[in-house]
Amino acid sequence: MRPLTPPARNPYWRFLLAGFRGQSAYPLATLAGLVANATFGVLKGSIMGAAVESSGGELAGYTAGSMAAFVWLGQGLLGSVNLWGGSDLQTRIKSGDVAVDFLRPVSVQASHVLTDVGKGLFGLLPRGLPSVLIGVAIGGMVLPSDPSAYALGLISLLLGIAVSHACIYAVGTSGFWLVESRGVAVFYLSFSGLFAGLYTPIYLFPDWLLTLALLTPFPSMMQLPVDVLSGQVTGVAAWQHLGVQALWLAIVLAVGHLSTRAGRRRLEVQGG
Amino acid sequence: MAEALRAYRAVVASRARSQASHRASFRMDLVGALLVGIIEFGEIWVLYSATDQIGGFTLAQIMLVFGLSDLAFSLADLVAGHCDNLPLYVRAGTLDVFFLRPQPVLAQLVTSDLSLRRIGRCLVGATSLTVGLVLNDIEWTAGAVGLVVLALVCGFVIFTAQFVTAAGLQFFLVNGAEMTNAFVYGGRYAATQPTSVWPRSLLVVFGAVFPVAFAAFLPVSTLLGVPGVAGLPVWLGWCAPVAAVWAVVVAGLSWRWGLRHYRGAGG
Numbered sequence: 089m090r091p092l093t094p095p096a097r098n099p100y101w102r103f104l105l106a107g108f109r110g111q112s113a114y115p116l117a118t119l120a121g122l123v124a125n126a127t128f129g130v131l132k133g134s135i136m137g138a139a140v141e142s143s144g145g146e147l148a149g150y151t152a153g154s155m156a157a158f159v160w161l162g163q164g165l166l167g168s169v170n171l172w173g174g175s176d177l178q179t180r181i182k183s184g185d186v187a188v189d190f191l192r193p194v195s196v197q198a199s200h201v202l203t204d205v206g207k208g209l210f211g212l213l214p215r216g217l218p219s220v221l222i223g224v225a226i227g228g229m230v231l232p233s234d235p236s237a238y239a240l241g242l243i244s245l246l247l248g249i250a251v252s253h254a255c256i257y258a259v260g261t262s263g264f265w266l267v268e269s270r271g272v273a274v275f276y277l278s279f280s281g282l283f284a285g286l287y288t289p290i291y292l293f294p295d296w297l298l299t300l301a302l303l304t305p306f307p308s309m310m311q312l313p314v315d316v317l318s319g320q321v322t323g324v325a326a327w328q329h330l331g332v333q334a335l336w337l338a339i340v341l342a343v344g345h346l347s348t349r350a351g352r353r354r355l356e357v358q359g360g
Numbered sequence: 361m362a363e364a365l366r367a368y369r370a371v372v373a374s375r376a377r378s379q380a381s382h383r384a385s386f387r388m389d390l391v392g393a394l395l396v397g398i399i400e401f402g403e404i405w406v407l408y409s410a411t412d413q414i415g416g417f418t419l420a421q422i423m424l425v426f427g428l429s430d431l432a433f434s435l436a437d438l439v440a441g442h443c444d445n446l447p448l449y450v451r452a453g454t455l456d457v458f459f460l461r462p463q464p465v466l467a468q469l470v471t472s473d474l475s476l477r478r479i480g481r482c483l484v485g486a487t488s489l490t491v492g493l494v495l496n497d498i499e500w501t502a503g504a505v506g507l508v509v510l511a512l513v514c515g516f517v518i519f520t521a522q523f524v525t526a527a528g529l530q531f532f533l534v535n536g537a538e539m540t541n542a543f544v545y546g547g548r549y550a551a552t553q554p555t556s557v558w559p560r561s562l563l564v565v566f567g568a569v570f571p572v573a574f575a576a577f578l579p580v581s582t583l584l585g586v587p588g589v590a591g592l593p594v595w596l597g598w599c600a601p602v603a604a605v606w607a608v609v610v611a612g613l614s615w616r617w618g619l620r621h622y623r624g625a626g627g
Contacts, residue, residue, distance in 0.1 A: 120536035127542035130562060131550050135407070135414065138557035143411045268385070274392035278399045287403040292410040 103199045107206025118214040121167060125215060126222050129163040133227045136288070148291040149320070153230030157318040158289055160223025162310055165245075167215030168208035169252035169309045171284060173259065173276030176200065181263035184357035197257060197344050204253035212245075232319025240326050241317030247333040248313035254337060255305050258344035264351025279304070285311030305336040364467065371471040379476050389477035397434075397484030401426060404552065415554030416586055420495040422554070424583075427489025428508070429551035429576035432515025434481040440520045442473040443527035444544075447537040450530070456624055466615060469527065498583060507583050507597065514600035515551070515575035521607035522547055522570060528614030531622045547572040555588050563589065569610075574603035 133156055140147045140155050150158065177200050180186040189196045223229035232238070259276055263269040281287060283306035290301045290311050301307055312329045315321040321329055379386050404426055408419035417425070446469065449455040458468045498504055526540035533539055543565070551572040555563065567573040567589070574597070581588035582597030589596070 114535055116533070116536040117538065120533065120539035120541075123539050124541040124546065127546040127565075128549065130559075131546060131553065134557050134559060134562060135553050138414050138554075139407060139411050142414055147410060271385075271388040271392060274389075274396070278392070278395045282399050282403060288407050288410075292406055294406075294409070297406070 099194050100198055100202055103202040104206040104209075107203035107208075108210040110203075110207065112210060115214075122215055122218055125163050125166060125219060129160055129219060129222065129227065132163070132287070133159045133223075137228070148289060150289065153228060154318060154320055155289075156223060156227045156229040157231070158285075158314055158320070160219050160227050160229050161314045161318055162286060163223075164212070164216040164219030165248070165310055165313065166286075167211030168249050169284070170204065170208075170256045171252075171277065171280040171286060171309070173256070173273035173280065174270075175204070175256045175260040177257060177260035178263050178269050178273065181260070181269070181355075182267060186355070187357045190352060190355075197341075197348050200260075201250075201254050201257050201341075201344070204256065205250055208249040208253060209246075232317075234319055234322065237317065237319035237322065237326075240330065241313065241319075244313040244316040244326075244330055244333060247330065247337060248309050251305055251333060251337045251340060252309040254344060255309070255340040258340050258347060261344060261347040261351050264347070264354045280306055280309075283307060284309050285314065305340055308333040308336040367463075368467075368471060372474060375474040376476055386477065389475075390480040393477050393480030394483060397430065397481050400430075401484060401488055415556035417554045417556075420492065421580070421584060421586070422552070423488050424492035424496060424580045425554070425576045426552045427485050427487070427492050428511055428580060429485075429515060429548070429572070431482060431485030431489055432512055432575055433519045433548045433551065434478060434485050435516050436519035436523060437481065438474070438476075438478045440470055440523040441478065442475065443469060443523045444537075445473060446527045446530045447534050450534055450622075453624075455622070465619060466524065466527075496584060504583055507579055511576060511579035511597070511600055514579075514604040517604040518571060518575050518607045519548070519551075521604070521611035522572075524611040525570075525607075525614040528611070528616070528618035531618035543570045551575045551577065553577070556590065571603035571607055574600040 136155050136159055137152055140150060140152050145151060147155070177186065180189065186196070189199070192199070220229070224231065232241075259272060260269065262272050266272065283290065283301040283304050285307060290298055290307055293301060312333055316326045316329050404422060405419065408414060408417075408422055412418065414422075446455070449458075449469075449472075455465075458465045461468060493508075522544050526544050529540050530537055547566060547570050550562070550566040555567060555573045555577050558566070563573075573588075578588045579597035579600055582594055585594060587594050
C-alpha cells in the first residue's frame with residue numbers, strides 16, 4: 089500500500105487535481121459525450137459551411153476552412169466550459185450542504201471554482217482533442233501555421249475556462265437569496281450559447297446585438313479563445329482578446345467574492 | 361383502450377393541479393421555456409439574415425421548417441420527454457416498482473412525470489409556423505392543407521418514437537446516457553436544417569435511420585415545390601407516414617430489446 093500523502097501545503101492545488109481526476113472515472117460517459125458532440129459538430133459544420141458558400145466563399149471574415157475551425161474548436165470547448173447554468177454550489181445551497189463548506193478552513197469560492205476548472209481542463213483531453221482531430225480529418229478544418237497562435241491560444245483557452253466557471257459560481261451565489269435558483273440558471277442558459285458564439289460566430293450578429301453580446305462575459309468563454317486558437321485573430325488583436333478575458337475574469341471573481349461575503353450572512357439552513 | 365386513456369387523463373389532471381399550485385415557479389418555468397425557444401429561433405434568424413439563402417432556402421421558407429419541426433418536437437417532448445429520466449430510475453431502483461404494477465412499463469414511464477411548462481415551448485414553434493405560412497406564397501389547395509397537417513402528425517410520431525428508442529437504449533448505456541442525445545436532440549437540430557446541405561453520411565443518419573428530415577424539411581420542400589435532395593423527386597414529402605411507421609418499428613424493437621435486457625438494479 090502506498091503511504092498516505094501528507095496534507096498538501098497548498099490545498100487549492102488539490103481541488104484542481106481532484107476535479108481533474110474525478111472526471112476520468114467515467115469513461116463511458118465521456119465517450120457518450122464525444123459521440124453527441126461529434127454529431128452536433130457535423131450538423132453545425134455542414135450548415136455553416138453552406139452559409140459561407142452561399143455568401144461567395146467568405147462570410148464575416150470566415151472562409152470555409154476557418155469556419156470549420158470555429159465549429160470544431162467550439163465543439164471541443166463544450167466539455168470544458170459551463171454554458172448550461174447549473175452548478176454544484178447551487179445544489180449545495182438548496183440542500184444546505186453549503187454550511188459545511190463554510191466550516192472548512194479554505195475559501196468557498198476558490199474551492200468551487202478550482203474544482204470546476206480542474207474538471208474543465210480534464211474535458212480537453214477526451215472531448216477537446218478528439219473534436220479537433222475529427223474536425224481536421226472530416227470537417228475540413230484548417231490549423232494555424234503560426235506557432236504563436238498556439239501559445240496565445242492556450243492562455244486564452246485557460247482564461248476562457250476560468251471565466252466560465254468563475255461566472256457560474258457568481259451566478260450560483262444568487263441562491264443565497266433565492267434558495268431555488270433554477271430560474272436564474274434557465275435565464276443563463278438561454279443567453280449563454282448565443283452570446284458565447286456556440287451556434288454562429290458573434291460577428292454575424294447585427295451591430296446592436298453584437299454590442300449587447302460584447303457587454304457580457306460570454307464571448308470571453310468561447311468566441312475569443314476560439315478566435316485566438318484558430319489564428320483568426322493574431323498580433324495586437326490577439327493580445328487585446330486576452331486583455332478582455334482577463335478583465336472579465338477579474339470582474340466575475342470580484343462579484344463572486346462580494347456576493348459570497350454578503351450571502352453568507354443571509355444563509356439560513358433549515359432542518360437539522 | 362378507453363380505460364387506459366382515462367388513467368392517462370387522470371394523471372395529466374393531477375399533474376396540472378400540482379404544478380399550477382406553485383404559481384410563481386410555474387409561471388417562471390413557462391417564461392423560461394418560451395425564452396429558450398425564442399433564442400433558438402434567434403440563432404436561425406441571425407444565420408439566415410447574414411446570408412440571402414442557405415441550401416436554396418430563405419429565412420421565410422426556413423421559418424416554416426423551424427416552426428413545423430419545433431412544434432412537433434415540443435409536443436413530443438411534452439408527451440414523452442421524461443423518458444430521458446430512465447437512467448435515473450434505473451440507478452435509483454424506481455423502475456423495479458414499475459414492473460410490479462398491472463400496467464405496461466412504457467405507459468407508466470410516459471405518465472411518470474409530465475412537465476406542463478413544456479407547453480411554453482410549443483408557442484414558439486406554432487408562431488413561427490403561422491408566420492411562415494403567411495409569408496410564403498402558398499397555393500391553398502386541400503392537398504396543401506393536408507400536407508401540413510400530415511407533416512405535423514408524422515413529425516410528432518417520429519420525435520416521440522425517437523424518445524422511446526433512446527429509452528430502450530438507456531438500459532444498456534446507463535452512464536452513457538448522453539449518447540442518445542446525438543439523435544434525440546441532434547435530431548431536433550437536424551430537423552430544422554435544409555437536407556440539401558448535408559453530406560451523404562448525414563442523409564443516411566437523419567434521412568433514413570432516424571428519419572427527422574421527414575418531420576419538416578421534406579414536406580415543406582414539397583409544399584413550396586423546391587427540391588429537397590438533389591436527384592430525388594419533389595413529392596418525397598408525402599412519404600412522411602412511411603418514415604413515421606419506420607421510426608415506430610425501430611422504437612418498438614429498441615424498447616422490447618432493452619426491457620428484456622434489464623435485470624434490475626439489485627436494490
